[in-house]
Amino acid sequence: MISLRRGGSRAQVSDRPEDEKLPPLRTTAYGLQHILAMYAGVVTPPIIVGGAVGLSTAEMGILVSAALLVSGLATLLQTLGVWRFGAKLPVVIGISFVPVTAMTAIAEDSGLPVVFGATIISGLFGLALIPFMASLRRFFPPVVTGCVITVIGLSLFPVAVGWIMDNGSGGEPATGNLALAGATLVIVLVLARVLPGALNKLAVLGGLVLGTAIAALFGMADFGGVTDGPVFSLGQPFYFGTPEFQIAAIVTMCIVMLVILAEGIADILAVGEIVGSKVSSRRLADGLRADVSAAIFGPLLNSFPGSTFSQNVGLIALTRIKSRFVVAVGGLILITLGLFPILGRVVAAIPMPVLGGAGLVLFGSVAAAGIRTLAKVNYENNLNLVIVAVSLGFGIIPIAAPEFYETFPDALAMILHSGIVGGFVAALVLNLCFNVLGGAGGQEQHDEYEAGGTTASQEAAPGEGSSGRG
Template structure:
């Protein structure tokens, strides 16, 4: 009886973890798919397979063996920092180059995992805070575009729907507590879509057209191609994700009182690399530890991996049922935009919180590192400064997240080389 009660509780907690990360796991494929002009059937595949792969990636990371897996109660989801670079690669070189770059970057992560576990000193808070702040600020214009319905002439109806969605999310964050507060984005998406349905701007056609069951298909969008600039860009983004995951691992280690060493860090990176490689093969996206689920582990007080195993199982199951994936398509753009504006604001604020821990008072070099990295990252993002450059260089230099990451690491290595 005790064992049954234990598993029942773990199942409920696993469902909570799924709900906490669900909005993030559907928004990223929707954003990239729409940026690349995918049709309804392709979007359904993209979202469903992405949910499925989130579950597989989480299973890999939960393992505690000598080859891969950090062995902590961590949930993996799609990395937000991949949105802009993958959209640029897909628009410039096609889907094949996008997934080819992911395959190579996954192999790259596996190969450097051992070395990277020893390089934490190159990624202090000044670097990670600057990069994550840039990620949030760079994605906000995408949210604004969606709030207007992705048109050059937004209607009052679009603006009203997006603002109501923002209001719902704010109200949940202000008045709710605990788990309900942690899924405020998901609640905003649901309420906004219900309101949009009531005024007749929601089409359920994608759900009706979606099959009852599907199995993820290797190279669904065609054979991968390998373009050097795209590969380099995604390898940089992969390292940014590894830095973010390191923060998640260390936070969970502290919460669960389960110390991790370089070997477990290496195995955690390996699991992440394998997940990115599989994402490229099955045509989804890179995965990283989800920080919002760290809060749920702390809130529940359950420090075992069992609830996360259930969460991973639920993700795999939902990923095999395309009608659940198709549900993401019925969410109107203004509602998605309203949720995005808050979500990306959260991301930027998370970066700022990291920067708040940096010693600016006794080290003026940190001002330079943060100021230049964030300014160049936000300013160069989708800028026309490089229109005269060859396509490959333009794609590289106009990606704010990549430029901010390189600048933050290089400037920190040079200016703080004498600091411990």
């Protein structure tokens, strides 16, 4: 912290990039941009699970509103922090995709109350495990974090492609979808190039708005459902019944929680690397507690486990807007969408191909940030190149061949099916074997990183904090 004396009083000014406070209008616009980038990801898990158990439209609306409300509350906890909950980083928490398959199976066999009960216990299990998970922080030099960030970006590309294809319309993507996604991509690139000053940070938001307008002109956007349903709703706790606790469901969800924690570690470290702020073991633990909190209080409001959203990591890398208060405003927007379902229905009207076109830029920015980190790794007289090669290979396997792990035991397949977790585990284990236990070359790099050396994101912004723009 830097102390400044003004008019006889002492004001505290943080030297951390994430503590920057922007003008209210810009903060709100950037926060809205974050929510538009991740909205589809928040509402998709409840739609999938609710559809599997045959919920009515009204009941589905309750699940979606609860997901938005819980995501907003968890995001506020993560960005602002309360006691030991929250990393105070620009991190968005949304409803996790990881447990969707497990929750769907449990819900079909035993009902939603069993899903909610197992989710609560898995959250408490994760909370107890966090100190151990966070203690692994010292084993994450740039060769590990760089691999993980790169894999996160690569793993998200199928999401963007799915949006362009309108999430599984089947077969080849429609020509209209390709044209709409391409137009959105071009708009984002043009706005990023021509908008002056801070306005070019809103290129993604502009692309989403103008892309939706183009879709409406050609009849590809449907706003007819905006008026269906209530305008305002406070939610209905335990709407689907009191949580029930079954051993098999609890064990399954605890295994899922391990995956969520592993992804949380990767994403929080990625945000810290991109922002240029050191993430200590304690801070990592605080961030994981905020992640897990959604699993503990979410079921009380008819929602599911949450996790850090990788989509928003790309937005930070692209815009270089690092303020956690921007994301906190995004959390408030999510809460508002949850309390005013009609606003959520407006946002839901954005066509999927429009989201896909913008997603190509966002997710590519994540991968680029990882490559930038890997460029700082020392590859001389060590096996760091092998670590990168194998880790990226494990990360790409589920992308190249989604069915690759189908013959594995269910628990193992559930974990390895996430390329992020596969790349994360491979990088962590190989770094331990080759650098920490088996040689000094990589250890020197590890020690430099732990001592608070310059991060890739700090060196990759020439002109920030200097006399010119990079």
